[in-house]
Amino acid sequence: MKQKRLCIYPKDIVKxxxxxxxxxxxxxxxxxxxxxxxxxxxxxxxxxxxYAGFEPEKVKEVMID
Known part of the structure; x- marks a missing residue:
């Protein structure tokens, strides 16, 4: 199982x-x-x-590993 990050970085927000x-x-x-x-x-x-009004599950799908 792949480990998911808890924090968000600028590169994630860019994507x-x-x-x-x-x-x-x-x-x-x-x-x-x-x-x-x-x-x-x-x-x-x-x-x-x-803050941004996004759904966490959708954001986690898009986040860069």
């Missing part, structure tokens, strides 16, 4: 949204600010989906 990597990095920063996370902390797939 999901079709936007640039700069956009993806900025979006992650906005989500961290909204969730009061520190710079070293990661964003989970569920946190990204809650």
């Amino acid at each position: 999901i949204t079709g936007k640039s990597e700069r956009y993806a990095r900025n979006l992650i920063q906005k989500i961290k600010e909204k969730l009061n996370k520190e710079e070293h902390q990661f964003i989970t797939v569920e946190e990204f989906c809650a």
Whole structure:
């Protein structure tokens, strides 16, 4: 069984949204600010989906391994 990641990276957001990597990095920063996370902390797939309005299962299907 393949291990799934818990966190989302800019490359995943690029593939999901079709936007640039700069956009993806900025979006992650906005989500961290909204969730009061520190710079070293990661964003989970569920946190990204809650912010962006996506269904987690669909996002996990598209994510790059």
